[in-house]
Amino acid sequence: MLNKNLLIAAVSLLLGACATSPTGRTQFIYMPDNQVDQMGLQAFDSMKSKNPVSRNPRFNQFAQCVAYAITQQTGGQWEVVVFEDETLNAFALPGNKIGVHTGLINLVDNADQLAAVVGHEVGHVLSRHSNERLSQETAVSTGLAMVQAVTQPQTALGQTALGLLGVGAQYGVILPYSRIHETEADTIGLDLMARAGFDPRQSINLWLKMDKAAQGGQPIEFMSTHPSHASRIENLQQNMNRALQLQQQAWSQGRQPRCAK
Template sequence: MLKKTLLTAVIAMTMSACVTSPTGRSQFIFMPDNQVNQMGLQAFDSMKSKNPLSKNQRYSQFAQCVAYSLTREVGGQWEVVVFEDDTLNAFALPGNKIGVHSGLINLVDNQDQLAAVIGHEIGHVLSRHSNERLSQETAVSTGLSMVQAVAQPQTALGQTALGLLGVGAQYGVILPYSRIHETEADTIGLDLMAKAGFDPRQSINLWLKMDKAAQGGQPIEFMSTHPSHASRIDNLNQHMNQALQLQQQAWNMGKQPRCAK
């Protein structure tokens, strides 16, 4: 009886964790957002205490100008910090925290290319990707995926649960989901930069520069788990016409960022 009651409770909790991302993709999320946000705040504070911050005011002003132009489109209070780090990287954490490495600022040619990266990272936050990953991995460790797979194996969530079992937990679902998240963040970031008035076409130039830098042997932490450059650019091109329309609408509303590197 206790086992049946526990099974029912777990199934109910798991079913309530089915949500939809901003692009319409089905997600499995059950971690409280405030808890995930607190984790993001703690991680950001730790990074600031352990890693050197850039003393280049021009870099900080540039990154903040670009980031704040983007975050005005989504609302909330965001903190933006430039770290003194030569790697080509940027990130955004739950709790509205944005970090940019000085190496990335050195790489980009203009505000639009930096907006492509920061917009992508904000896309991860808007899509609650951190919560989704935590929820998936928590489900694996607690056995929730096993219960859901047995209970409703034909549902999308049930299929995800099946993939999380055994070897699938390492190769079948969780790692590929990272690539799904990256593609989703690309799409959201492209629209976001366009809505803020940045030129979305520069996102293509940015990834071409990243590709060239990678071939030159530069460390690119940002690209470590991302889709191939070709598939990323193809996805961006598929959404470019819509993004250009959003940019024109932004310009008609007077949104024309002027962030000088």
């Protein structure tokens, strides 16, 4: 009876948590979006209190201009903060928060390259990747609890089964999905920057610059949660024709951002 009830609960959870990403991919999401948004707001407030915020007016104007052009295509009010941090990074959080590091601003040659990163990060938010990751990891923990409830973990076979489930969760669920998230955010970000009127071809130049900056220090893709720069560039090239058409449409409608670095 216990096994049957657990099975019914698991099936109900799976059926109720089905969602679809902007690219049409099936997602497992069951956490309330407002709860995830609140987590994003709290995390962003914490970052602003613990990390130095840039007062450079040129950097702030540049980042605000690029982010505003991108987020005009998504709707909603977004907060943009430039952090004094020399790492090559930017991020977006649930709750419509965007952070840009000064190191990334120093690296890019133009607004189009920064738009490639901001579009990518906003793509994560639009795809509810944070919620999906949280839902997956919670489900993995729940799955382990179920296994422990219906098996005999004190036996050698039970311990082996739990060990295999842990390895399978680490390499068969969590890491591959994270790589999928990155590729999906690249595709969405490419479309966003093009719809905003930025040159999508600069996304490739950006990742070539990132590759050079890495100086061969990129982790092997199989063991990484991020695609290799070569794989990322290949995906962008495959979607470039559509993105260029979107850019032409944006230009014909008067969307040509003029964000000076």
